[in-house]
Amino acid sequence: MEQPVFEGFEEITQYSKFKENSTREFIKDFFDAHRPTPQALDYANSLLCIAFNIDRYNASATPKNISTLMDSYNATMAALRGLYPETQEISGDLADLLKAAAA
Known part of the structure; x- marks a missing residue:
């Protein structure tokens, strides 16, 4: 019995749009979670x-x-993700105050 292949991973014999379609899906999901900016949209178009x-x-x-x-x-992709950092940076002074308060 032959094992099935995941969609998009079959032998490439013609133009499949696999990478383009997966990129479109990523962009949709990304902008569902992040507010688009002109710079972000430019990165998305480049992708x-x-x-x-x-x-x-x-x-070919x-x-x-x-x-x-x-x-x-x-x-x-890294540049696009970098426009929306997951964590906020805090200043050194604030970090010192928080450490002192925790001690």
Whole structure:
């Protein structure tokens, strides 16, 4: 019995839009949780452009190395996430006051 393959992980024989579609899903989920800004939307658009090219590279008759595109994709993803830090930084003075109060 042949084991099924997860959707999007089957052999690439034509342009699949896998990376582009997963990027669109990420962007939708990301902006459901974060307020879009012009800079964030620019990063999101860049992610889509890079994802499109990754899919095209994978689907070409002679697939190309996507490592440079993936480096760009990951750097752009990090930059987008960096616009919305998960934790707030506090000043050194406030940190010292909080430590003193806890002691």
